[in-house]
Amino acid sequence: MSDRPRPPAVAVVEPQTPGNVGTIARAMKNFGFEELLVIDGPPLEPDGEAYGFAGQAREDILPDHARPSFDELVDSYYTVGFTARTNQDATSHVRFPFVPADELAAELAPVDAAVALVFGREDNGLTNAELARLDRVCSIPASAAYPSLNLGQAATIALYETQELARAESQLPDPTRDRASESEIERLYDRIEQFLVAIDHPEEKRAKTMRLVRRLIGRAHPTDREVITLTGVFRRGARRGEAEED
Amino acid sequence: MSDRPRPPAVAVVEPQTPGNVGTIARAMKNFGFEELLVIDGPPLEPDGEAYGFAGQAREDILPDHARPSFDELVDSYYTVGFTARTNQDATSHVRFPFVPADELAAELAPVDAAVALVFGREDNGLTNAELARLDRVCSIPASAAYPSLNLGQAATIALYETQELARAESQLPDPTRDRASESEIERLYDRIEQFLVAIDHPEEKRAKTMRLVRRLIGRAHPTDREVITLTGVFRRGARRGEAEED
Structure with missing residues (x-):
């Protein structure tokens, strides 16, 4: 093993549509993540929607995905649950305190444990009972008028924001390199x-x-x-x- | 009009699949954008894929979208073109210099003009000829091994990163508010x-x-x-x- 810690796993709890799992797998591949966990999801057929949406992730992330139970997930990982709806204050602990998505990578960087980023169902996200069993709550800021992101889009943003925990190099040249003296x-x-x-x-x-x-x-x-x-x-x-x- | 400047428009050049336009419309609604421009795209039918993917954006952003030509787009807006592939250095000016997505909002904040964020085709993005006519190039950092994002996912990240130019309030409470003294x-x-x-x-x-x-x-x-x-x-x-x- 190198000094580089293992990238966080990505767990999806009861996804209803295989297409969203494919979208998530593609974002994982785009940002350097490898380990996909599907908890109580539909089968993912090689000629189905998940593979159709997955881009190059159809070659490894989708065929290699694992199917642990929710109990196994909670037992084996430091878990970060994503939700659009947080509590307004500390009178309830289930969805508060939370970390905004753009601060998550810095917070996770020193964590010396296997981490899993956990996403819920398309329609209802993660339940309060599930969130209560996870270690941390993360939320993606959005418009107060319509903060509920599509599952695949939420995961894409979460993986974009935490890519420094996963990928080695980006495709972009150092933008300061060519600045004139x-x-x-x-x-x-x-x-x-x-x-x-x-x-x-x-x-x-x-x-x-x-x-x-x-x-x-x-x-x-x-x-x-x-x-x-x-x-x-x-x-x-x-x-x-x-x-x-x- | 308030002091708040008009949020950037979102332009999609020759999208091939209506579903991607729906995904983009939903992200626009999630992050407070309003003005969708489709340049040479397929028709968007109210019972079709675009509306199916759009969430609440099916009520306003999709039915209100406009269809300017590429010439009209370039003439009327300060245009920012998104591409996964930049040039490595300044020997070519078409895709260099570029601004990384997380610095775009700060760069656009003082721009006193109508801005359009411009996305290209699913398979080939924006052509060099198109990029050469735009005012600025923006790129989303990703894994060097697979930096090419799906169109809908790229636009989702771009709109997430520039939401402060568009939306008023987020759904999240101030996380510092409840910190104990x-x-x-x-x-x-x-x-x-x-x-x-x-x-x-x-x-x-x-x-x-x-x-x-x-x-x-x-x-x-x-x-x-x-x-x-x-x-x-x-x-x-x-x-x-x-x-x-x-």
């Missing part, structure tokens, strides 16, 4: 100033214009490539401006 | 210490045990109700301990 950006500002001189931009307006340019480019955090391109454009523009003066 | 928690610690004395916990171990208790309860950020309950439990425990000594 300050010296390159300063060189660009010099070129723009020379350009303003060359095109005879009124002297009394130059400082103000340069401030505006600095603010705009500063806000945009330009890449190497952008700065090099713009530097070239203004060098060319300055030469043309000077040439016309001759 | 420090003085209440200190009173609990006093009770626990008295309890340790009453049950004859070895004197040389008391300080260490109390440090452990402080660390544990401190980490859990207990609510009023929890502290009151535990204070009562330890008061009772101390009395029982003393009674047995008599």
Whole structure:
């Protein structure tokens, strides 16, 4: 085993439609989760809806899923139950306190136990009796007017938010890697100033214009490539401006 | 109109399956978005799949959706295109630089224009030619091994991440509201210490045990109700301990 802890398992209690299990399996694969637990769900047929919705998860997560009982789930994992409806305050402990979904990964990171993220039925979610047996309650903030997410969509967001507990690398390059250096950006500002001189931009307006340019480019955090391109454009523009003066 | 700016519109370019449009409409309703734009998509029949997946969005978002052309979309909105595949660096500008989904809301908050979040086809997403005409590229981090999200799931995450631009209130109570005060928690610690004395916990171990208790309860950020309950439990425990000594 590596130092990396096992990613949380994903448990679905009494799902009614295989398609939702397939959607959840796909999100698991997208975010690096592996272990799917179905508690009292319908059979998942290889030519059925679950496999149809699962994308590449049809190759491993769906065929490898396990079917523990709810008792076995509670006995074997540190369990986090998801619900759209929390209690308003601490007068009841079943759905309160809760952790919002975007804080769950940080909270789970130091937990040295097998973790399971637990989702309930399409129509009624997890019952109070079930939630009372789980270790933690998590909720996804949504519109007060309609906070009830579809099961597959709720699980997708939960797995997106906790992906750092599961996947190694993302597909995205480091967005800071290509940010131009300050010296390159300063060189660009010099070129723009020379350009303003060359095109005879009124002297009394130059400082103000340069401030505006600095603010705009500063806000945009330009890449190497952008700065090099713009530097070239203004060098060319300055030469043309000077040439016309001759 | 209130001070609150109009929530971003959600545009779907050439969706192939009405079910995905229904899933997107439901996520819009869950997170407070209102304006759905379908560019060259299939008809959405009230007894069809789109309405079946839309939950309460079948009452307004789906029947009210508009069908602009791609040119009209680009002309009328500040457009943010979503793609799973970005470029690795700045040698191409079509898919780079990009903003990760969790930074998009902060970036869009000061934008004083009608914004549209733009999603592409189920199989191929947005083309390079389309992305080149949009104002900004956004990407959802996922597993490098399988970063390609289902259209409905990608839009669900994007709308979850930008909901603060759209909805007024969430369904969740303020989680800090019921955190017990420090003085209440200190009173609990006093009770626990008295309890340790009453049950004859070895004197040389008391300080260490109390440090452990402080660390544990401190980490859990207990609510009023929890502290009151535990204070009562330890008061009772101390009395029982003393009674047995008599």
